[in-house]
Amino acid sequence: MEPGNNEPLLFGFGFDEAGLPTPLTWDDVLEGKLAAFKRAWLHLDRQSAQAQGWLYRKSGLDRVTVQALLQEETRPRAARHGHGYLINLRGPNLNEGADVEDLVTLRMWAGENLLITLRARPVRSASDVRKLVEDGDIPTSTGALVASIADRLTDRMETVLDEFDDEADRYEDELLDPRVNLDRSVLPEFRRRILQVRRHITPQREALNTLVRDGGQSGLFSETDLLYLREAADRMTRLTELLETIRERSSVLYEEAAQEGTEETNRRLFVLAILSAIFLPISFVTGLFGVNLGGIPGSGSPVAFLTLVAALAASVVVTLVLLRWQRWI
Known part of the structure; x- marks a missing residue:
């Protein structure tokens, strides 16, 4: 040393x-x-x-x-x-x-x-x-x-x-x-x-x-x-x-x-965009029916809620079909 x-x-x-x-x-x-x-x-x-x-x-x-x-x-x-x-x-x-x-x-x-x-x-x-x-x-x-x-x-x-x-x-x-x-x-x-x-x-x-x-x-x-x-x-x-x-x-x-890293970020943004597209019709309809104004269709019908849920589910299915047809998913 x-x-x-x-x-x-x-x-x-x-x-x-x-x-x-x-x-x-x-x-x-x-x-x-x-x-x-x-x-x-x-x-x-x-x-x-x-x-x-x-x-x-x-x-x-x-x-x-x-x-x-x-x-x-x-x-x-x-x-x-x-x-x-x-x-x-x-x-x-x-x-x-x-x-x-x-x-x-x-x-x-x-x-x-x-x-x-x-x-x-x-x-x-x-x-x-x-x-x-x-x-x-x-x-x-x-x-x-x-x-x-x-x-x-x-x-x-x-x-x-x-x-x-x-x-x-x-x-x-x-x-x-x-x-x-x-x-x-x-x-x-x-x-x-x-x-x-x-x-x-x-x-x-x-x-x-x-x-x-x-x-x-x-x-x-x-x-x-x-x-x-x-x-x-x-x-x-x-x-x-x-x-x-x-x-x-x-x-x-x-x-x-x-x-x-960029590709991973893009994939995540793509998933968010798909989710936004799927829930866009639902958000629009629920927002429209939530204004609490008179004249809302089906307000007095006992099956109106089930009908709305079925319509929203159908919109989700239609959206998924369209996205699949466009090969986005």
């Missing part, structure tokens, strides 16, 4: 010539012990004032780079800057109580001898790669670490979009099943969640493609690293297409649900 939010250094490693990792503390960073290692990886809390101060004053990065790493709003990208890369990638928010579509951002400065990653909210993919480093399961070059982080972010994004696809399948089944009453209010919310993820998926694919296209020329990424990045970019392309398909399906589902 990562330390609390008050810690500027969430975790860090120094790597020797053989690539073996040594855990670092914040005191090690402040005391300049990074110089004792061939390369280092620092995972910082972007919201920590101490981490921000170190980045500006002691990290060796220029002010433009630091400002890019610390800016509040950003989008996925990868840009060559001097001898390194500024990289912003996003992943699903898997923190407790959070919405998975509220993507978390991982900002990176990737140089030959230093990898700095920053986050405001926990990013599980970074913790995944941390464990791989501790277990000695991956190379510890900067390029390998970046490629592994991109691969883990894509893994988790793939799982989330597969769940979205399953959710769309479930809504389709419920909409087609007459025994199930689909709550139509969930469809606009589902579509909103899809669009929120889609807004960042496309630029993330472009960022990974940029690393694949330019990374080999920089010497920062080996052929193996580029292979992992290329695979992550290809998977992100597939996820982009999947997300576009899910978005289109959600739009069709919403339209079908709205059409079904």
Whole structure:
């Protein structure tokens, strides 16, 4: 688990010539012990004032780079800057109580001898790669670490979009099943969640493609690293297409649900119109005979009421026959 939010250094490693990792503390960073290692990886809390101060004053990065790493709003990208890369990638928010579509951002400065990653909210993919480093399961070059982080972010994004696809399948089944009453209010919310993820998926694919296209020329990424990045970019392309398909399906589902609601309303209005047509003669006659004025026919006859009831029943039958003849019922 990562330390609390008050810690500027969430975790860090120094790597020797053989690539073996040594855990670092914040005191090690402040005391300049990074110089004792061939390369280092620092995972910082972007919201920590101490981490921000170190980045500006002691990290060796220029002010433009630091400002890019610390800016509040950003989008996925990868840009060559001097001898390194500024990289912003996003992943699903898997923190407790959070919405998975509220993507978390991982900002990176990737140089030959230093990898700095920053986050405001926990990013599980970074913790995944941390464990791989501790277990000695991956190379510890900067390029390998970046490629592994991109691969883990894509893994988790793939799982989330597969769940979205399953959710769309479930809504389709419920909409087609007459025994199930689909709550139509969930469809606009589902579509909103899809669009929120889609807004960042496309630029993330472009960022990974940029690393694949330019990374080999920089010497920062080996052929193996580029292979992992290329695979992550290809998977992100597939996820982009999947997300576009899910978005289109959600739009069709919403339209079908709205059409079904309109048809149901029309059916109810039609039934009311039929009932009104059936009872219109009855209402007219009973209203006419209820005016309580002199001269009402049959007022003194003992069979007048039965005659009126029979006449009204006959009018109902005649009305039903006419409606049936017109094929309205």
